[in-house]
Amino acid sequence: MNVVFPNRILPYLLLAPSILLVLVFFIYPAAQSVELSLYRVNRVRDAKIYVGLENFERLYESDSYRNSLTVSAKFTAAVVVAALSISLALAVGASQPIKGFGLYRTLLIWTYALSPAIAGVIWALLTDPAIGILTDLLEKFGFVFNWRRSKDHALIFVIMAATWKILGYNILFFLAGLKNIPRDVIDAAALDGANAWTRFWRMTLPLLTPVVLFLLIMNTLYASFETFGLIDVTTQGGPGRATDLLIYRLYLDGFRSSSRIGLASAQSIVLLVIVATLTLFQYRFINRRTFYQ
C-alpha cells in the first residue's frame, strides 16, 4: 500500500459523491424493489397491501412469465454460443502475424459502436419480405422467411441481430487476450510438430480461458438486458409472445400497465437472483476483471 498524504478528512470528501450516489440510486431503489415485491399496489398508488410472496406465486403460475423464462433461456443460450464461437474464430484468424492483418482487426471490431436498436433496424431491412436481400436469397433456396408471421423465424431473427451486434465487442477482447499469449509458446509447439488445429485446442484456447469466461458472463448480461432496444424496435415481443424476453415483460408490466407495480418488482427480484449468481460465478472464477459494460 502506498499511503502518502496525511490528510484525514480529505479522502472521505473525495469518496463522498460516489458513496452518496450508490446509496441514493442503487441501494435505496433496490431495497424498495424488494419491499414492493411483497405488496399489492393499487392503480392510483395511494394504498398498498402486504401480500407476502403472492407476487412470486403469481409469476410462477403465470403462463406469460413462464413463456418469457423459456424464451429468454433459448435466446440467451443461442446468442452466447453463437457470438462466442464466431468471434473467437474471427479473432484467431485476424490475430495471425501476416502482413496487412491489422486492417482486418480494425474492420472486425466496429460493431462494438452499434446499438442493439440500430442492429435491429438493419436486420429488419435485410429480412424485409419486400426488399430484404436475405429473404430474396433464402427464397431462391425455397425457404420463405418471415419473422413478422412465424414465431420460430422471429426468435431466429432476434438471435441473428443480437449476435451480429456483439461480435465487435467479443473480438476486441479476444484480440487483447491473444496479444497476451506469448508467441514463443505457440511457436515452440509448432516446432514440436503440433498442427494448427492441435495448437488451437491444446494451447491457445486453454490460455484464453479467463477471457472466454469473462465474455461468457458479459454476453449473458448483454443478451438478458441490453437487447431490450432490439426487441422494442422490431418484434415488440411478438408474434404471439415468441420474443417476449424477461426484460421486455418487466417493461410491459412495470411501465405499460399501472396496476402491476408489485408484480414488476417481483420480476426485478428474479433478475437480481440471476445477476447475483452470475456475479458470484465471476468473482469465483475470474477475480480481477474490471471492464464491465
Add this chain to the structure above:
Amino acid sequence: MNAATTETQVIYAARWRRRLYPVIMHLVMLTAVLLVTFPLIYAIILSTQSSHPGSLRPGSAFVDNLEDAWDRGSIALLIRNTLIVALGVAIGKIILSILGAFALIYFRVRGGMAILALIMLTHLLPLPVRIVPTYELLTDIGWVDTFKGLTIPFFASATGLLLFQQFFRTVPTDLADAARVDGAGPFRFLVSILIPVSRTNIGALFLIEFVYMWNQYLWPLIVANSERTRQVQIGIKLLVATDSVIEWGTLMAGALTVIIPPLVVLLVLQNSLMSGMTASTEDF
C-alpha cells in the same frame, strides 16, 4: 518412401507456409470481413435509394433521405441531447472514479474495504433490478424528462474505480514521495502527475462509457419522453413507427448518422482500450 520424395514434401510444405498460406488466409479474412460488414453496406446502399428500393445499385437520393430523416426525426436535436448525456456521464464517471481511487490508494481510509464493497455492490444491481423504484424516485424529485435524470444516476462506477485503483497501484511510490518532498499538496500531485500518467486508462473508460450511454435505450425510453431531452435511439424507434409503411431510405439515412459519433470515438480510442485492457489482463 524414399528420401527424395520426403525432401520434396518438406520443400513444398515450406513454400506453402511462406507463400500460399498468407494468400489463402487473406482470402478467408476478406470474406469474413465482408460478411460481417455486409449488413452495414446494404444499409448504406438503401440510404441512397428512393422510389424502388431493394437492389444493390446505389441511387442518388441520399441527401433527400438524410434531410427527410433530420426533419421528421429531428435528428440534429436528438444528437445534441445524446451528446450532452454521453459526454456528461463519461466525464462525470471518470472524475468520480479517479477521485475515489485516489482517496483509497494515496490516503489512509478507515473502512476503505467497506466503502469499496459498497461501491462494488453496483455490479449486482443493474438498472432492471431497480427500475420501478428508481423511476418513482425521479418522479418524486422532479428529475423526469431532465438531463439530470438522464445522467446523474449513472455517475457512480465500480468499473472505473477498480480500473484506476488497479492502475494507481502500479504507479511508482517514489513519484508521490517526491511530490511531497517538493511541497506539492495532494491536488497538485493528482493534477500534474497522476492524471497525465493515467491517459490510457482515461481514454479506455471514456470509450466504454461514451458508447454505452450513446446506445442506451430502456432508461431514455422511460425517462426522456419529450423532444427536449429525447435520445437518438428513441428517435430511431420513432422513425420506424411514424408511418404504416416503413420508408427504408429515410430510416437508414437516419440510422447511419446516429452510428457515426460512437464509431469515431471507437476509431480514435481503440488503442487506448486495447492497451488499457492488456494492462488489466496481466493479472490472470
